[in-house]
Amino acid sequence: MEKDRGAADVEIPVGxxxxxxxxxxxxxxxxxxxxxxxxxxxxxxxxxGIERIMEGIPVDKCNIITERICGICSCVHLWNSxxxxxxxxxxxxPERAQYMRVIINELERLTSHLIFFGHALEIIGxxxxxxxxxxxxxxxxxMLGELSGNRVHYACPVxxxxxxxxxxxDDLVQKCLKQLAPAAEYLKDYADRILQDSMIMxxxxxxxxxxxxxxxxxxxxxxxxxxxxxEKDYRTTIDDFKYFDWDVVVLDDxxxxxxxxxxxxxxxxxxxxxxxxxKNLPQGEVRNRDWKLGEMPVTTCYHEAPRGELYxxxxxxxxxxxxxxxxxxxxxxxxxxxxxxxLGEHLTDAVLTLxxxxxxxxxxxx
Amino acid sequence: xxWINFIISSVVLVxxxxxxGPIFLGLExxxxxxxxxxIGPPILxxxxxxxxxxxxxxxxxPNSPMPRLYHALPPVTVFIIFFVxxxxxxxxxxxxxxGTLVAIVGIMKFEEMMYVLMGALSRSILSVTMPYDDLAKGxxxxxxxxxxxxxxxxxxxxxxxxxxxxxxxVGIFIPAVMVRSIYVEDIVMSQGGFxxxxxxxxxxxxxxxxxVYFVGYIAQLNDYPFTIAxxxxxxxxxxxxxxxxxARGNYYVLRGVWMFILSxxxxxxxxxxxxxxxxxxxxxISQLVMHVVLTFALPILVSILSAFGPILTFKQLYPVxxxxxxIGIFGVILAL
Numbered sequence: 001m002e003k004d005r006g007a008a009d010v011e012i013p014v015g016x017x018x019x020x021x022x023x024x025x026x027x028x029x030x031x032x033x034x035x036x037x038x039x040x041x042x043x044x045x046x047x048x049g050i051e052r053i054m055e056g057i058p059v060d061k062c063n064i065i066t067e068r069i070c071g072i073c074s075c076v077h078l079w080n081s082x083x084x085x086x087x088x089x090x091x092x093x094p095e096r097a098q099y100m101r102v103i104i105n106e107l108e109r110l111t112s113h114l115i116f117f118g119h120a121l122e123i124i125g126x127x128x129x130x131x132x133x134x135x136x137x138x139x140x141x142x143m144l145g146e147l148s149g150n151r152v153h154y155a156c157p158v159x160x161x162x163x164x165x166x167x168x169x170d171d172l173v174q175k176c177l178k179q180l181a182p183a184a185e186y187l188k189d190y191a192d193r194i195l196q197d198s199m200i201m202x203x204x205x206x207x208x209x210x211x212x213x214x215x216x217x218x219x220x221x222x223x224x225x226x227x228x229x230x231e232k233d234y235r236t237t238i239d240d241f242k243y244f245d246w247d248v249v250v251l252d253d254x255x256x257x258x259x260x261x262x263x264x265x266x267x268x269x270x271x272x273x274x275x276x277x278x279k280n281l282p283q284g285e286v287r288n289r290d291w292k293l294g295e296m297p298v299t300t301c302y303h304e305a306p307r308g309e310l311y312x313x314x315x316x317x318x319x320x321x322x323x324x325x326x327x328x329x330x331x332x333x334x335x336x337x338x339x340x341x342x343l344g345e346h347l348t349d350a351v352l353t354l355x356x357x358x359x360x361x362x363x364x365x366x
Numbered sequence: 367x368x369w370i371n372f373i374i375s376s377v378v379l380v381x382x383x384x385x386x387g388p389i390f391l392g393l394e395x396x397x398x399x400x401x402x403x404x405i406g407p408p409i410l411x412x413x414x415x416x417x418x419x420x421x422x423x424x425x426x427x428p429n430s431p432m433p434r435l436y437h438a439l440p441p442v443t444v445f446i447i448f449f450v451x452x453x454x455x456x457x458x459x460x461x462x463x464x465g466t467l468v469a470i471v472g473i474m475k476f477e478e479m480m481y482v483l484m485g486a487l488s489r490s491i492l493s494v495t496m497p498y499d500d501l502a503k504g505x506x507x508x509x510x511x512x513x514x515x516x517x518x519x520x521x522x523x524x525x526x527x528x529x530x531x532x533x534x535x536v537g538i539f540i541p542a543v544m545v546r547s548i549y550v551e552d553i554v555m556s557q558g559g560f561x562x563x564x565x566x567x568x569x570x571x572x573x574x575x576x577x578v579y580f581v582g583y584i585a586q587l588n589d590y591p592f593t594i595a596x597x598x599x600x601x602x603x604x605x606x607x608x609x610x611x612x613a614r615g616n617y618y619v620l621r622g623v624w625m626f627i628l629s630x631x632x633x634x635x636x637x638x639x640x641x642x643x644x645x646x647x648x649x650x651i652s653q654l655v656m657h658v659v660l661t662f663a664l665p666i667l668v669s670i671l672s673a674f675g676p677i678l679t680f681k682q683l684y685p686v687x688x689x690x691x692x693i694g695i696f697g698v699i700l701a702l
Contacts, residue, residue: 008510009510009511010510010511010512010513011510011511011512011513012493012512012513012514012515012518012600013493013494013496013500013512014492014493014515014600015492015496016496016498017492017496018492018602019598019602020598020599020600020602026496026498026500028500030510034518034521034522034680040500042498042500045498121676122598123598123599124599124676124677125590125591125593125597125598125599125675125676125677126674126675126676127398127402127590127673128398128401128402128673128674131402131403131404132402132403135403199591199674199675199676199678199682200676202682203676203677203678203679203682346679346680346681347518347600348594348597348599348600348677348679349679350600351599351600352599
């Protein structure tokens with residue numbers, strides 16, 4: 001059933017610059033007293049035109065720029081962009097490289113979810129647990145730094161495999177495995193602390209409900225959709241994940257609490273994947289160089305970014321230069337779904353509801 | 367009446383509040399930082415040094431329909447709230463029977479109303495006036511009044527004054543009910559002299575009153591979790607948002623001094639140690655020192671609680687406020 005968009009008394013525009021909005025976008029809330037009757041979000045004020053920049057440049061340069069679409073989920077942007085060429089030109093990827101791509105990508109997903117906890121708790125006003133989210137995140141950032149050489153832009157996937165510096169030694173693999181256990185333990189304690197705090201739960205339980213029907217209608221994706229009973233995760237369709245045993249976490253409630261809990265549970269699935277990756281990491285080459293760039297028809301690839309469905313599509317001309325580049329990121333539809341989810345909520349809860357889809361405006365305004 | 371003592375007492379109390387109030391601001395930040403496993407700022411930095419820094423910054427004209435009035439609100443409020451401190455000083459008890467809890471509560475209401483005015487007079491660029499052409503876009507609801515979120519904060523402050531202030535008033539009146547007098551003098555005298563203290567705090571109604579007062583204290587300071595009128599998530603800081611340069615310094619003074627004065631009132635009512643200024647005897651000096659030392663208790667407790675408290679929306683605030691008011695009324699019944 002459609003939510004009631006009743007009469008409003010007053011409009012409160014927020015932003016573009018506002019402490020609750022980590023990046024610039026402008027929600028307009030239409031209120032009756034303090035209850036949100038309608039919400040409209042305006043995006044794209046700092047549009048960067050990355051899709052336009054890509055036109056006509058060599059595909060390997062294009063991939064470098066693709067990684068710069070986002071700082072939090074840079075790996076998945078690069079990986080999906082690389083996958084387009086690999087699928088279009090049928091390039092094989094060595095198994096060890098597949099493993100490393102998954103490991104780096106999943107660690108990135110974990111750090112992204114932990115940023116989400118920090119952001120959501122900051123908006124709720126619980127600064128202590130927001131700070132602890134970053135303490136919990138730090139070991140994984142260090143691990144990413146050691147594995148790839150960078151804490152943020154890992155530059156791991158390249159066409160046909162991974163960059164050689166992302167090929168870990170056996171000692172490094174053992175070291176990472178050793179670091180994983182205490183970090184996972186801290187994360188578990190942290191998650192327990194959030195879930196057992198009745199004051200936090202009173203702020204998130206039953207707030208910003210997005211029903212399954214609404215999630216499907218407004219094309220919610222990723223954890224936002226999975227917290228509303230929509231079982232959809234592109235990792236299940238990607239070849240590289242076939243070596244790993246993990247579950248897609250789907251919850252039914254569709255409220256802010258479900259979106260938080262979904263990500264918490266997903267963190268433990270990520271840890272399962274990473275641990276399997278380190279334990280079963282095969283030996284061998286990390287890059288296939290037996291390929292040649294040439295004309296490629298427009299090819300489309302989907303991937304599961306930390307916030308949901310990521311879409312990359314482009315073709316190559318006979319010189320290997322990019323044409324018709326398209327990129328769509330998950331926040332675009334997730335924020336649209338949140339416009340509906342926040343209806344009927346108190347203004348403060350409405351801002352929390354918007355944040356609960358973990359919006360990334362940097363990706364969206366690519 | 368000794369006018370010299372009267373003037374000295376008034377001036378010394380102002381100085382004490384101006385020194386220790388800003389320190390409380392720093393102490394609060396430091397304790398919260400330690401709880402958050404951060405080093406945090408030096409204790410004097412967020413209050414004392416920041417205020418001095420802000421006072422010497424280039425003047426800043428706020429986005430306000432009445433900038434002068436908006437700038438005048440913090441110093442005026444500071445002057446008015448000093449009366450709460452003065453009225454608990456024995457030198458003031460003789461003047462027109464001012465030293466009553468009714469007078470103190472009246473002044474507290476004035477302080478609360480100032481935030482409503484601040485909200486009404488602030489027009490931050492972060493909201494309606496952000497130069498962004500969005501009116502042409504098509505929400506279903508069009509043509510409504512566009513309100514700055516400081517205006518929304520003013521609306522929230524009115525609700526906050528109505529609801530969240532109950533606990534502190536009930537807490538204040540529990541000692542009065544126990545002593546059967548609204549005079550601060552009677553409440554202090556009933557707890558014995560400084561060397562023979564029998565504080566109300568160590569009675570059952572007194573403990574209940576102190577708990578309720580503590581909750582009300584947090585609400586009065588608009589600190590976490592009672593910070594809905596200044597919630598960073600939407601209205602950011604509410605009315606004080608547009609204070610910059612010297613006006614922000616004045617606002618920090620207001621906040622620090624109010625923190626000190628409410629703590630001082632607690633020490634006077636629940637420990638029976640008023641802020642006496644008597645430098646002629648060791649006993650008088652000791653009493654003032656003890657008073658100041660005890661005023662640290664509430665800010666420290668607030669810092670710890672607020673580090674673990676999320677912002678309560680009105681949905682949670684109403685039951686919490688009514689719940690503690692009910693506990694306070696139970697304390698009043700016990701005190702009868």
